[in-house]
Amino acid sequence: MDRVPTGVKGLDELLGGGFPEGRCILVVGSPGSGKTTFAMQYLYYGALRGETGLYITLDERPEHVKQNLSSFNWGLDDLEKKGKLLVMDASGLRRVRPRSTETPHASALSPSPEGLGFHDLLRTITKVVDGEDVRRIAKAIISFFDALSDSGSTSIITSELKTSIMDRRLHLEELLSHGVVLLHSLMHEGNLVRAVQVEKMRGISHDTQIRPYQFGSTGIEVFPRDKVF
Ligand SMILES: Nc1ncnc2c1ncn2[C@@H]1O[C@H](COP(=O)(O)OP(=O)(O)O)[C@@H](O)[C@H]1O
Ligand SMILES: [Mg+2]
Numbered sequence: 499m500d501r502v503p504t505g506v507k508g509l510d511e512l513l514g515g516g517f518p519e520g521r522c523i524l525v526v527g528s529p530g531s532g533k534t535t536f537a538m539q540y541l542y543y544g545a546l547r548g549e550t551g552l553y554i555t556l557d558e559r560p561e562h563v564k565q566n567l568s569s570f571n572w573g574l575d576d577l578e579k580k581g582k583l584l585v586m587d588a589s590g591l592r593r594v595r596p597r598s599t600e601t602p603h604a605s606a607l608s609p610s611p612e613g614l615g616f617h618d619l620l621r622t623i624t625k626v627v628d629g630e631d632v633r634r635i636a637k638a639i640i641s642f643f644d645a646l647s648d649s650g651s652t653s654i655i656t657s658e659l660k661t662s663i664m665d666r667r668l669h670l671e672e673l674l675s676h677g678v679v680l681l682h683s684l685m686h687e688g689n690l691v692r693a694v695q696v697e698k699m700r701g702i703s704h705d706t707q708i709r710p711y712q713f714g715s716t717g718i719e720v721f722p723r724d725k726v727f
Contacts, residue, residue, distance in 0.1 A: 499701050502634070502652040505543020506536060508720030509679075512696050512705040517677065521700070522653045527681030531692065532711075532718050533656035534563060535570075536681070537636035539717040540654055542572045545582035549633035552584045552626060552651075554619075556637070560585045570717050584630060588619050627651060654679075676700045682708060686727060693726045 501515035510516050517523050527533050541551030555563060563585075564574050577583035626632060627650075635653040655675065677699040684691045693708045711720040 501702075503543065503547075505539050505546075506711075506718050506720060507714075507716075508709070508711070508722045509694065509696075511722035512694075512709060512720065513699065514702060514704060517652050517654075518699065518701050519652050520650055521676035522655065523677040523679060523699075524675040525654050525656045525679045525681065527656075527658070528683050529658060531681035531683050532713065533658070533681060534558070535567060535713065535718055536679075537654055537656050538563070538567055538572070538574070539570075541583060541634050541636050542574065542577070542717075544634040545577045548582070550582055550584065550630050551634040551636065552586060552623070552630075552632045554586045554588050554623065554635065554637035556588050560587050570715070572717075581630070584626060584632065586622070586626070681711075684726065691726055694720050 500519040501510075501513070501517065502519050503510050503516040504513070525533050525536055538553060541553055544551045553560075553563070567574065574583060578585060623635075627635070632651055635651045637653070637655050675698075678697040680695045680697050682691075682693040682695060684693060692711050694711045695708045696704045696706060705722065708726050709720055709722055710724050710726055711718055713719075
């Protein structure tokens, strides 16, 4: 299977070269674990290699995302100007979501605002992916796995945990995704330890151990041979 290098230093070693091409990977972690950094770093690295990336945000304003990552000096504005990074603000979609979850039967009878919104978003994504030859997609929140996979891009989706990574339930998005990368935040002797684990990656052999990672000057860095404790 062809591999897509992730751009996260050290992680490709755990994966035997990178993500399996054309698949959709879920990145799971608690707030502050580095999901947004991971996602943008993946697109940034692709852009450097000439692969157009699409970042879809549902929970944060695009300007804020870029401001928060500015210390890594990835030159995201430049990449955007060159058309190598496309940023899609889909936050409007999120605002119509609660209504239809309160009335689960409505969607079965007629298209709910949510249904229309997601359908529109999906159509827009497909149009952009085809028109701009997008190779990498990053997006926060669930669903779309198969649609993103069908687009031929290699996508990552980030999902925030509400419980500890250790006692979380198996979520639907994990069953539907082709691979799962966990970003652990562990307490050890009073210190916060960050650790990454490739929990599942269909079709390739990979390291399944928990390996430490840090935020360095150029982004997230994984130490593929180190043990956490
Ligand atoms: N330049 C940096 N140097 C060190 N740590 C950073 C830097 N930028 C972000 N971080 C760390 O990353 C965290 C936020 O990362 P982010 O990718 O936004 O996480 P998430 O999307 O999972 O909430 C911050 O709380 C901070 O601890
Ligand atoms: Mg985030």
